[in-house]
Amino acid sequence: MERLIIVVVFLPLISALLIQLFAGRIGRSVARISVVFTTLSFILSSVLLALALMGSEIQTFPLGSSVAALLFDPLSILLATIILGISLIVHLYSVRYMAEEAAYGQFFVLLDLMTAALLFMVLAGDLITLVISWYLVGVILYFLLGQDTRSQTAYRFAFWTLITYRIGDLPLILAAALLYNAYETWSLKAIFDAIMANPDAHQVLGLPLTHVVAGLIGFAAFARSAQFLLHTWLPYTMDGPTPVSALMHAGIVNAGGFLINRFAPIFIHSGDVLNWIFIVGLITAIFGSLLMLTQNDIKKALGYSTMGQMGFMIMECGVGAFSLAIYHMFAHGVFKGTMFLSAGGVINHARQDDGIPKDELYTFAVEKRPNKASQPWLLMAAVTLAVPLVILVFAHLLIAQDYFHKQGAIVLLFFGWVTGAQLIFATYRMRAQNIWRLVGLSILSLLVVVLGYVFISHAFDLFLYPDPEFRAQLYSAATIDLLRFDVLVGIVTLTVVAGWVITYFGERSGYYRRQKSKRLWLNFYALISREFYISDIYTRLTRLILSISGRLNVWLRWL
Amino acid sequence: MPDLLIILLASIFLPLFPMSMIFNIILDKIKQCWLRALLIIFWPLIGLLIVLNSNLDIPDWVLPLALSTSFLYSLRMLTLREVNQWSGFLATSFWSLLWLPITQGVSADILYWFAVSISMPLVLLIVLSAGLEKRFGAAYTGLYGGLARTIPRYAGVLVIVVIAAIATPLFPTFFIMLDMVVETVSNKPVAALALLSIWLLWSWAGARLIQGLIVGRASKNNIADMNLNTLSFYSIVLIVLIGSGVYLGGVIL
Numbered sequence: 001m002e003r004l005i006i007v008v009v010f011l012p013l014i015s016a017l018l019i020q021l022f023a024g025r026i027g028r029s030v031a032r033i034s035v036v037f038t039t040l041s042f043i044l045s046s047v048l049l050a051l052a053l054m055g056s057e058i059q060t061f062p063l064g065s066s067v068a069a070l071l072f073d074p075l076s077i078l079l080a081t082i083i084l085g086i087s088l089i090v091h092l093y094s095v096r097y098m099a100e101e102a103a104y105g106q107f108f109v110l111l112d113l114m115t116a117a118l119l120f121m122v123l124a125g126d127l128i129t130l131v132i133s134w135y136l137v138g139v140i141l142y143f144l145l146g147q148d149t150r151s152q153t154a155y156r157f158a159f160w161t162l163i164t165y166r167i168g169d170l171p172l173i174l175a176a177a178l179l180y181n182a183y184e185t186w187s188l189k190a191i192f193d194a195i196m197a198n199p200d201a202h203q204v205l206g207l208p209l210t211h212v213v214a215g216l217i218g219f220a221a222f223a224r225s226a227q228f229l230l231h232t233w234l235p236y237t238m239d240g241p242t243p244v245s246a247l248m249h250a251g252i253v254n255a256g257g258f259l260i261n262r263f264a265p266i267f268i269h270s271g272d273v274l275n276w277i278f279i280v281g282l283i284t285a286i287f288g289s290l291l292m293l294t295q296n297d298i299k300k301a302l303g304y305s306t307m308g309q310m311g312f313m314i315m316e317c318g319v320g321a322f323s324l325a326i327y328h329m330f331a332h333g334v335f336k337g338t339m340f341l342s343a344g345g346v347i348n349h350a351r352q353d354d355g356i357p358k359d360e361l362y363t364f365a366v367e368k369r370p371n372k373a374s375q376p377w378l379l380m381a382a383v384t385l386a387v388p389l390v391i392l393v394f395a396h397l398l399i400a401q402d403y404f405h406k407q408g409a410i411v412l413l414f415f416g417w418v419t420g421a422q423l424i425f426a427t428y429r430m431r432a433q434n435i436w437r438l439v440g441l442s443i444l445s446l447l448v449v450v451l452g453y454v455f456i457s458h459a460f461d462l463f464l465y466p467d468p469e470f471r472a473q474l475y476s477a478a479t480i481d482l483l484r485f486d487v488l489v490g491i492v493t494l495t496v497v498a499g500w501v502i503t504y505f506g507e508r509s510g511y512y513r514r515q516k517s518k519r520l521w522l523n524f525y526a527l528i529s530r531e532f533y534i535s536d537i538y539t540r541l542t543r544l545i546l547s548i549s550g551r552l553n554v555w556l557r558w559l
Numbered sequence: 560m561p562d563l564l565i566i567l568l569a570s571i572f573l574p575l576f577p578m579s580m581i582f583n584i585i586l587d588k589i590k591q592c593w594l595r596a597l598l599i600i601f602w603p604l605i606g607l608l609i610v611l612n613s614n615l616d617i618p619d620w621v622l623p624l625a626l627s628t629s630f631l632y633s634l635r636m637l638t639l640r641e642v643n644q645w646s647g648f649l650a651t652s653f654w655s656l657l658w659l660p661i662t663q664g665v666s667a668d669i670l671y672w673f674a675v676s677i678s679m680p681l682v683l684l685i686v687l688s689a690g691l692e693k694r695f696g697a698a699y700t701g702l703y704g705g706l707a708r709t710i711p712r713y714a715g716v717l718v719i720v721v722i723a724a725i726a727t728p729l730f731p732t733f734f735i736m737l738d739m740v741v742e743t744v745s746n747k748p749v750a751a752l753a754l755l756s757i758w759l760l761w762s763w764a765g766a767r768l769i770q771g772l773i774v775g776r777a778s779k780n781n782i783a784d785m786n787l788n789t790l791s792f793y794s795i796v797l798i799v800l801i802g803s804g805v806y807l808g809g810v811i812l
Contacts, residue, residue, distance in 0.1 A: 066809050102708070128812060131737070132728040139727055142766070143718075146774070149707035155774045159766050166762045170755040173737065177744040177751070186812070205748065549637040556635070558644065559580040559587070 001051060002059050002072045004044050008080060009070065009119045011041040012087075016112035023105030031095045034108040038091050038115065042084040048072070049081045053463065060125045060189055067186045071125030074464050075261055075326070079122040082330055086250050086337055087115040093341050094243040107147055107241070114140045118251065122258060126186040127176040130262075134172055134220075134255075138165030141252060145240035154239035161233040168223025168230070172259075175216035182209055192265040199269040214270035217263045218277050225256025225310040228284040232535045235291075235303030242340055249306045250337030254329040256310065260317040261326055261464070264474065267317075271477040278318025278411075278478065284311025287532075294528045306336060312415075319411045320478035323461040327453075383439065384500075388420025391447050395454040414489060418496050420446050425500060565613045566621065572606025573658060574651045575621070576628040586647040592689035595643065596682045603654045603674040611667050617658070625658035626753045633757045636764035642688040642698035645768055646681050649724055652757065653677045653732070659739050659750070669811065676731035676807065679800060680723035683793070687717050691772075694782050700771025708777030710784040716793045718769055725765035726758060729801050734808035741812070 015037035019030045048056075058073040070076075091111060098107050117140055120133035138161070145158035176186075182202040183191050194201070195210060202209035221227075226234040234253065238245060260267065260277070267274055288308030295301035309332045316325040392413055424442055465471045480488075530536070570578040582602060589595050610617075632652035639645045654677065660670060690713065691698035706714035726732035736758055744751040785793075 066805070067812065103711075128737075128808070132733075135728050135733075139722065149774055150705070150776050152770075152774055155770045159770065162766055163759075163763060166759055170759065173740055173755065174744060174751065177737075177741040180741055181745040204745070545634075546637055549634050552631070553635050553638055556580070558639075559583045 002048060002056060003061055005048060005070050005072050005077070005080075005123060006061055006063070008041050008045045008048065008084075009116065009123060011037045011044075012112040012116040012119065016109045016116070019105055019109050019112065023109075028099065028104055030105045031091075031108055034112055035088075035091050035095065037112070038084065038088045041115075041119075042081070042088050045077065045081045045084050049077050052077045058189075060187070063129075067126055068129045069125035069187065070123045070129075071188060072123075074466075075258075076123045078326070078464070079258055080119055082333065083115065083118045083122065083251055086247065086333055087111070087118075089337065089341070090243045090247045093246070094241075097243060097344075098241060101147070101241075103147065103149070107144075110140055110144050110147075111243075111247075114144060114247065114252075118255075121255065125188055127179060127188065127191075128186050130188070131169075131173055131176050134224075134259075135169050137252060137255065138162055138169065141165070141244075141248065144244045144247075145237055147241050147244065148239070151239055157233065157236040157239055161237050164223050164230055164233045168220045170220075171216035172220040175213045175220070178204060178209060178213055178216075188262070195265055195269065208269070210266050210269040211273060214263065214266050214273040215276075217259055217266070218273055218280075221256030221259045221277075221314065222280060223256075224259070225253055225314060226284075226307050227256070227280050227311065227314060228287050229534065231284065231288070231307050232531075232538060234307055235295075235300045235531075236535075238299040238303065242343060246337045246340035249302070249340060250333035253306060253310060254313065254333060257313045257317060257325040257329045260314070261322050264322055264465070264470075267322075268470070268473045268477045271479070274318050274320065274478040275480055276318075278315055281311045281313070281315030281318050284308070285315055286311070290528060291531055294525070302336075302339065306332075309336070316412065318478060320475035321412055321457075322474055323464040324412065324457045326464060327457045327460045331453075384421045384424045387424065387443055388417050388446060388450075391420065391443075391450050392416050395450045398454070411489075414492070416450065420450070421500075562615055562618070565609065565615055566617070569606050569609045569613075569615075572602055572609065572654075573625075573661075574628055574632075574655045575624050575658075576631060579628055579632070579651050579655065582651060583644070583647045586643065592686060595685045599646070599650055599681050599685060600675070600678050602650075603657060603678065604671065606654070607657070607661075607667070607670055607674055610661055611670070617662050621658055622662055622747075622750065625655045626750060626757075628655040629653070629757050630753060630760070633760035633764065637760065637767060639764070640700045640702075640771065642691065642700070642768070642772075643685060645764070646684045646688065646724075649761065649764075650678070650681050652761070656739065656754070656757070659743065659754075663742055672731075672807065673735050676735060676800075676803065679796075680720055680730065680732065683720045683796065684717075684724055687713070687720060690785075700768055703778060704772065704775030705777050707773040708775075709782050712785040712790050714773045716785065716790065716797075718773060719797055720793075721765050721769055723797065723800055725761040729804045729808075731800065731804040731807045734804055734811060737808075738811045 015034050018033050018037075022033070023030050052072075052074050056072070058071070060069045060071050062069045091108075094107065094111065098104055101107060114137070117133050117136040120129055121137060124130035124133060142158050142162040142165075145161060146155045148154050179191050180186060183194050185191060199210050200208055204212045223230045237248070240248075285308050288304050288306075288311050292301050292304035292308055295304060309328070313325045313328045313332070316322075316328060423446060424439060461471060465474070527533075566575075567578070571581050574582060582598075586595060586598060589598065629652045632648045632655070636645060636648045636652070639648060654674070657670065657673060657677075660673065665673075688698040694710070695703055703709075706717065723730040723732065726736045736754065740751050740754050743754065
């Protein structure tokens with residue numbers, strides 16, 4: 001039965017081929033072929049997921065007599081089902097959304113090829129299939145983003161995506177080559193078994209092979225998941241069709257989290273690399289969120305929002321919460337996909353209601369509503385800080401008593417607490433008639449979200465990594481020494497609390513600032529609004545390389 | 560014949576800078592499409608014949624020079640706008656890498672297969688370039704653009720051929736590059752890094768070429784697109800190329 005995984009992968013390929021062959025004859029009906037095949041593939045994949053949930057064994061299925069093989073394990077089948085689910089929604093949405101496009105058939109061919117490439121990527125049982133599918137995702141995305149061949153801008157930013165993805169392909173190729181040279185097999189299962197048996201058997205340039213490979217895999221994941229300094233393509237690739245944006249933000253960009261999870265048996269022997277991954281994820285989450293808040297272009301803001309989320313996902317891997325990253329990937333995929341696909345509806349709504357927030361004078365004078373009553377700040381601060389903490393601790397205690405022994409879990413709990421407190425803090429600033437009702441509803445929703453999150457992520461943990469010893473190894477690999485950990489938590493806590501205090505008092509005093517600090521603030525704002533000049537630096541660098549190329553050609557007389 | 564002279568002779572056909580310029584001068588002078596295609600097919604084969612039949616002891620400096628030549632031409636490809644010249648530079652960049660498997664003692668059969676596999680997409684590109692010259696007077700990026708709207712079939716084939724030439728999966732060129740990286744990464748890591756950067760530059764140059772040709776508004780003139788028979792021919796050749804790529808991958812990896 002598990003062998004059906006081969007059918008799941010090939011159905012989108014067959015669909016692409018049929019559309020290419022019959023597009024000229026059946027016109028716009030080609031979309032039906034694509035939808036039917038994707039639906040079939042999704043149903044089959046769901047059946048196989050159910051089998052895996054019932055405890056089906058991990059199996060490898062060779063593709064013919066080649067080295068290529070498909071791997072049936074909880075991670076691969078779960079992600080295949082998620083990809084097919086999102087792809088099916090995007091297909092259904094595109095049937096009408098893309099109806100006016102000249103290259104309607106070609107769009108569905110590319111969409112099916114992308115689905116197939118993503119499926120091969122998550123189901124790859126060997127390094128060659130993984131490298132090929134990883135590479136092809138970038139190439140197909142380039143053409144999907146450049147669907148409108150009249151638009152130079154679309155292609156310009158599609159190129160940014162392509163080149164970043166190619167930069168990310170290279171470390172994966174290097175890692176694959178190193179692993180093959182060391183273990184003389186392309187099979188992922190055989191390599192992981194050998195590493196688990198003897199992790200320090202090989203060295204590269206005087207370093208343990210597992211560390212070097214983990215570093216390279218981490219770098220490949222950074223490029224694919226738009227981590228800081230490799231992120232510039234993400235906020236700018238908004239000229240592609242909306243369904244492509246949805247697929248990209250809901251699925252493709254998450255591939256970094258998948259890759260780190262796939263190589264988990266290597267990462268448990270590379271604790272230092274996991275610490276670096278955590279730092280990169282943390283920086284990305286902070287910068288992504290910061291840049292999101294300062295964008296006046298809603299599409300770029302969405303792009304930076306995804307960047308922040310990807311940072312958080314990579315950070316989860318960095319603290320050893322690998323399965324949580326997969327759940328995050330799934331939850332973010334559904335959330336962001338919904339946002340993109342409902343963008344048209346939002347625009348329509350905005351045409352009827354401008355959505356400009358009313359100020360207090362307007363509310364009082366025109367709408368005849370009294371201003372919000374001021375609440376004692378000490379009480380509100382206590383509620384803000386205590387309630388999320390109580391909810392989080394309670395929820396986690398329900399799941400596992402030893403949860404608080406894991407350093408990574410404490411870090412995530414800390415972020416959960418800050419986010420929960422931020423949520424309640426934000427409600428005070430809303431102009432509600434009954435602030436306590438709003439706070440109550442926020443706490444209730446926080447409780448539901450936290451309980452759901454904790455229970456589902458725990459279920460993901462048990463499903464993806466059923467071996468408790470392996471799970472414990474993942475967390476312990478990511479552990480840092482206690483002093484560094486305490487200092488880090490202390491600094492972040494102080495920064496967050498200082499931020500709240502400044503915002504609170506700033507709002508009370510009407511954001512009055514002295515001239516000197518105002519100038520400093522404006523400079524900081526300018527820096528953020530120019531996105532830290534990172535794109536400008538890359539543009540300069542690109543021009544420099546092109547200029548060198550041109551000069552060389554002139555000197556060598558174009559020969 | 561002394562080794563140095565043989566290497567000097569071979570470096571014309573398996574390009575090493577500055578001898579690499581000879582091939583590009585000849586390609587520039589030839590105006591007939593079929594002659595260009597023949598030149599691209601046979602040029603590296605002559606080089607391989609010379610090297611493989613000479614019992615040559617290849618000195619250490621050849622490999623760094625070969626990698627530098629390949630890098631130089633891949634860098635220079637970025638600002639080329641003429642399609643024939645672009646094909647010539649890619650050929651030069653790719654053929655010079657053949658010194659790598661030669662020094663590693665790869666069998667003659669595989670080396671000839673490598674050479675033909677590298678040349679095939681370039682031959683297709685040369686033929687397509689001639690078609691553009693016939694239709695527009697020149698095969699030049701950024702000059703007219705909009706091929707995807709003006710002649711969509713032609714543009715589609717052109718894009719796939721460029722993709723095949725710059726070592727994209729599942730074409731043979733991809734497996735050749737992957738094999739070279741696998742063979743060098745452990746004992747010559749610097750060479751592996753050089754290979755990867757050359758590969759990256761090809762992708763960049765390829766994307767620039769594609770964008771300069773296919774993106775833009777449709778031409779107002781009525782330009783004939785590729786007919787269905789020619790499209791079928793190109794499709795079959797490309798499918799064969801993919802098939803041979805997968806087979807080659809199975810053989811060498």
